[in-house]
Amino acid sequence: MKQNFDGEIQELATVIRTLSTKKQVIEFLEGILTPKELQEISQRLQIVKRLKKGETQRQIAADLGVGVATITRGSKEIQNGKFIYV
Numbered sequence: 001m002k003q004n005f006d007g008e009i010q011e012l013a014t015v016i017r018t019l020s021t022k023k024q025v026i027e028f029l030e031g032i033l034t035p036k037e038l039q040e041i042s043q044r045l046q047i048v049k050r051l052k053k054g055e056t057q058r059q060i061a062a063d064l065g066v067g068v069a070t071i072t073r074g075s076k077e078i079q080n081g082k083f084i085y086v
Helices: 006-018 022-032 035-052 057-064 068-079
Strands: none
Touching: 006 022, 022 035, 035 057, 035 068, 057 068
């Protein structure tokens, strides 16, 4: 995701950091994302949490109805040191 989006990502992170309540975060996310995008992001969070608990990729894929490739991507990001705060 390095296609000159660094500035935009920095700005998005700055805006998100200004939100101080769960309600503000939800309203922001519902305003900026489509319902499908919001569902996909929420689902990816569940994938990461379940991977970190030690659940198998196949079980997660079956439970959530997503492809194993989606689960594998999350697994690789965990291996690369991402999601330490999840």
